[in-house]
Amino acid sequence: MPSDLQKAKQICFENGQNLTPIRETVLSILSQAGQPMSAYDILDKYRENSQSGAQPPTIYRALAFLEENGLIHRMASTRQFVICDHIGEHHSHDMTQFFICDQCGTVEESLVSPALWHEIHDQAENIGFLVKQPSLEIHGLCRNCR
Structure with missing residues (x-):
C-alpha cells in the first residue's frame, strides 16, 4: 500500500505539479504530527529539522499548495492544518x-x-x-x- 507521501507525489504528477522539497517536508511534518498544527508550529518544526532560515511566507505558500491539491485541510475554526486522512480517495x-x-x-x-x-x-x-x-x-x- 503506498504511503501518503507516495500518493501525494502521484497526485502532484497527475496534476502537472511538483512536490518540492519544502512542500514535501511540510507534508511530512503534518503526517508525523498526527494532529492539527498551526502554520507557526509547522515553521518551528521545519526550522528544527532543516538548516534553512525559512520564513512564514514560505510555509504559507507550501500549505496553500498542499491544500489546493487536496493533501491537507485547514481547520477554519482553529486556524490549524491537518493531513488529509483520505489522500487520493x-x-x-x-x-x-x-x-x-x-x-x-x-x-x-x-x-x-x-x-x-x-x-x-x-x-x-x-x-x-x-x-x-x-x-x-x-x-x-x-x-x-x-
Missing part, C-alpha cells in the same frame, strides 16, 4: 466533515453523506451561493476525553 466536490475534540485537539475526518451534501448544495444554490470549500467542523469531546 475522494474528489474536491465531496464534502468533508471534521469532528474536533475541544479538550485534546484530535481531529477525525470523514465524508458527509451524499444526501446531506446534496441538501446543502441545493440550499446554497437556492440563495445563489457558490460553495468553494465544502467542509463541516463539529466541536465536542472525543471518545477518550468523554
Whole structure:
C-alpha cells in the first residue's frame, strides 16, 4: 500500500505539479504530527529539522499548495492544518466533515453523506451561493476525553 507521501507525489504528477522539497517536508511534518498544527508550529518544526532560515511566507505558500491539491485541510475554526486522512480517495466536490475534540485537539475526518451534501448544495444554490470549500467542523469531546 503506498504511503501518503507516495500518493501525494502521484497526485502532484497527475496534476502537472511538483512536490518540492519544502512542500514535501511540510507534508511530512503534518503526517508525523498526527494532529492539527498551526502554520507557526509547522515553521518551528521545519526550522528544527532543516538548516534553512525559512520564513512564514514560505510555509504559507507550501500549505496553500498542499491544500489546493487536496493533501491537507485547514481547520477554519482553529486556524490549524491537518493531513488529509483520505489522500487520493475522494474528489474536491465531496464534502468533508471534521469532528474536533475541544479538550485534546484530535481531529477525525470523514465524508458527509451524499444526501446531506446534496441538501446543502441545493440550499446554497437556492440563495445563489457558490460553495468553494465544502467542509463541516463539529466541536465536542472525543471518545477518550468523554
